[in-house]
Amino acid sequence: MAEPYGFLGLGIMGTAMVRNLIKAGKKVVVWNRTASKCEELVQEGAKAGKSPADVVAQCPITFAMLAQDEVALEVTFGPDGVLNGIKEGKAYVDASTVGPNTSKKISDAVTKKGGRYLEAPVSGTKQPAEQGKLIFLTAGDKSLFSDVKPALDILGSKALFLGDVGNGARMKVTVNMVMGTMLNALSEGLALSEKAGLSQESLLEVLDAGAMSCGLFKTKGPEMLKGEYPVSFPLKHHQKDMRLALAVGDEVAQPLPVAAAADQNFILAKSLGYGNEDTAAVYKALRGTEKRV
Numbered sequence: 001m002a003e004p005y006g007f008l009g010l011g012i013m014g015t016a017m018v019r020n021l022i023k024a025g026k027k028v029v030v031w032n033r034t035a036s037k038c039e040e041l042v043q044e045g046a047k048a049g050k051s052p053a054d055v056v057a058q059c060p061i062t063f064a065m066l067a068q069d070e071v072a073l074e075v076t077f078g079p080d081g082v083l084n085g086i087k088e089g090k091a092y093v094d095a096s097t098v099g100p101n102t103s104k105k106i107s108d109a110v111t112k113k114g115g116r117y118l119e120a121p122v123s124g125t126k127q128p129a130e131q132g133k134l135i136f137l138t139a140g141d142k143s144l145f146s147d148v149k150p151a152l153d154i155l156g157s158k159a160l161f162l163g164d165v166g167n168g169a170r171m172k173v174t175v176n177m178v179m180g181t182m183l184n185a186l187s188e189g190l191a192l193s194e195k196a197g198l199s200q201e202s203l204l205e206v207l208d209a210g211a212m213s214c215g216l217f218k219t220k221g222p223e224m225l226k227g228e229y230p231v232s233f234p235l236k237h238h239q240k241d242m243r244l245a246l247a248v249g250d251e252v253a254q255p256l257p258v259a260a261a262a263d264q265n266f267i268l269a270k271s272l273g274y275g276n277e278d279t280a281a282v283y284k285a286l287r288g289t290e291k292r293v
């Protein structure tokens with residue numbers, strides 16, 4: 001019996017994911033640091049837990065979708081944290097994007113207490129989360145992967161099992177590193193075309209007509225040109241992922257010069273106050289000034 005599902009972290013992604021579980025008729029117990037974010041979901045059918053430990057105590061399988069490594073560790077190891085509720089028969093599925101070392105620490109602690117652990121970061125942003133089209137990059141306990149697959153099928157369109165804990169995290173930050181370099185390349189192309197007196201709209205049209213056509217450019221290109229950045233993937237989280245990918249590169253002695261340069265633009269964008277805007281705002285930092293519209 002998998003239900004009720006527990007869910008910790010009701011940000012952009014977590015809220016959309018819980019809503020899909022509820023819509024699919026699943027019972028869900030939620031917790032969020034800012035408790036007011038539970039209210040809407042409670043009205044839609046969720047139950048609110050008092051703490052991460054309380055949620056784990058009520059649920060055989062608990063998901064998490066938290067901001068970053070420090071938060072995932074705090075929610076696991078802190079007072080009234082996940083570990084306090086873990087024992088045999090309990091399972092923890094962390095979908096947050098964290099580094100492989102953080103994931104391993106959490107996995108070791110959960111399994112030491114008799115629980116099962118699956119890391120399950122996702123590819124796909126706010127809209128795929130709302131549409132139940134996320135791509136899960138899981139690793140860890142294979143039996144838990146099988147047990148949780150019906151829920152992953154509600155939340156996503158694909159779920160890969162990648163082996164030992166750490167592989168899901170490494171895959172996730174590698175994918176986001178590629179996306180970060182692509183966004184910076186697009187930003188440079190748009191900035192260059194403007195300075196060179198070319199039509200930026202024409203640049204997007206040419207890119208879309210050929211081998212570089214992709215969903216990322218189709219979505220983010222027009223947003224960059226309009227200077228409107230509806231927040232789907234906060235820039236501060238993308239910079240965190242670039243940092244995590246560079247750390248993996250460091251650990252395995254793989255030079256990543258292009259990603260390192262792209263990361264510098266994300267750091268610049270954060271320092272200019274764009275951290276809570278969408279990752280597309282990296283264009284503003286690269287371009288140097290606000291887009292004149």
Ligand SMILES: NC(=O)C1=CN([C@@H]2O[C@H](COP(=O)(O)OP(=O)(O)OC[C@H]3O[C@@H](n4cnc5c(N)ncnc54)[C@H](OP(=O)(O)O)[C@@H]3O)[C@@H](O)[C@H]2O)C=CC1
Pocket residue numbers: 008009010011012013014032033034035037065066067068071074075095096097098122123124125126232233234237238
């Ligand atoms: N947005 C996206 O497109 C995608 C994001 N991701 C990853 O998913 C994770 C969540 O992303 P997203 O939903 O966008 O992020 P948000 O910033 O919208 O939400 C972050 C969540 O973490 C919680 N949190 C932050 N700090 C703490 C803390 N100190 N203690 C407890 N809880 C805390 C927030 O709680 P509170 O409400 O109280 O602030 C909130 O629930 C991140 O790891 C991100 O990299 C992965 C794929 C796509």
Ligand SMILES: O=CCCC(=O)O
Pocket residue numbers: 097122123124125176233
């Ligand atoms: O981590 C965020 C990923 C965003 C995406 O895959 O579009």
